[in-house]
Structure formats: structure tokens, C-alpha cells
């Protein structure tokens with residue numbers, strides 16, 4: 001038995017596979033260990049979200065429901081190049097992280113889970129996140145991280161066409177049955193990469209809280225702060 005920070009209930013956590021980060025689910029809300037780690041981290045750092053404006057690209061239904069209930073303002077987006085629109089209703093829009101339509105200093109907190117490895121030009125996206133954050137604002141995020149080596153570019157866009165620099169790797173994408181291509185395997189230089197591209201300072205922690213079903217390998221949480 002444990003306590004789930006996503007649904008707020010006393011619950012059981014059951015492993016549906018050996019990769020706990022994704023496979024260790026809350027039987028009540030089906031959240032993964034990664035989702036619980038992010039929500040717990042945010043709950044600890046920001047006791048009250050009720051005065052905050054939050055933006056989350058490509059949210060899962062569970063985190064979207066969590067922020068919609070708690071944040072003063074919550075905007076979310078999907079990435080659909082055929083449908084880049086400012087407003088799909090319900091706070092949703094289709095956004096290109098490298099070129100967001102939000103105004104400067106629009107949000108207190110940006111949250112993203114396993115999104116940035118799929119961005120063709122992450123430096124541009126980190127700069128955009130910084131632009132839309134208020135001074136002192138935060139970007140809390142997860143992504144696969146390989147601290148044993150520098151960041152390795154897996155693919156790039158050349159004149160709008162994808163050029164593969166390594167065997168293509170795809171992750172499940174609820175909006176694309178082909179999956180989402182991994183453009184970068186981020187490594188030991190990630191904090192420098194973010195700092196150079198956006199001016200933000202990044203800390204990395206490894207989340208563990210067994211009673212909340214937060215355990216497993218590669219449970220890294222990245223927290224970038226825009227200078228005040």
C-alpha cells in the first residue's frame with residue numbers, strides 16, 4: 001500500500017514490466033513512476049499552484065487533470081505541424097516548441113515529460129521556454145538522460161527533411177501511430193547546453209520515494225530556473 005501523489009489516493013502500485021519508470025502503475029489512476037515523481041516534485045516545491053500560470057506541452061491526461069484542478073491558469077498543447085493553431089479550446093493549442101505563440105513572461109511554471117528528446121532544435125526550444133517564463137520562473141521536466149557521454153544528435157532537419165545520423169529510435173506518441181522520432185540523446189553536457197541557449201540554470205535530481213511508488217532506474221528530474 002502507498003499514497004499516489006497524482007490521484008491523491010491510498011493505493012497499490014503494480015509493475016506491468018521491469019522498467020519501473022514507465023511500468024510501475026498506480027492501480028487507481030494508472031500513473032507511472034515518472035509521472036508521480038514529477039507531480040510529487042512540483043507539490044513539494046510549490047505548495048500552492050492556485051496563483052500560478054502553468055504551461056505543459058504534450059501532457060498525459062493525468063497531469064493535465066492535476067493542473068486543471070489546481071493551477072490559476074493552465075495551458076497545454078500538442079505538436080501537429082499540419083495544425084499549428086493558437087486555440088483548440090479547453091486551454092489547448094497546437095504549438096511548435098521552437099516557435100511558441102505565447103507572449104513573453106506568460107507563465108510561472110513550464111512542465112514537460114519526455115518531450116525535449118523529440119525536438120529537432122532543442123536549443124531553440126529551451127530559449128523559447130525561457131522567453132515565456134516570468135523572471136525566476138521554472139521549467140521542470142523529464143527526458144531520457146545518458147550522463148556517461150556528451151549529448152549525441154541522432155537526427156536533424158535539413159531543408160525540412162529528416163536526416164538520420166544514427167539508427168532511428170521512436171517513442172510511443174498518442175497523436176502519431178508511427179511514434180515520435182528521437183532527435184537527441186542528452187548527456188553530461190545538458191546543463192551547459194540549456195545555459196548557453198537560454199540563460200537558465202539547471203539542477204538535476206534523482207527521485208526516490210518508495211511509499212509513493214517512485215522508484216526505478218533513470219528517475220531524473222531536471223529543474224531549470226530563469227534568472228530573476
Ligand SMILES: [Zn+2]
Nearest residue numbers: 004007026029
Ligand atoms: Zn494514482
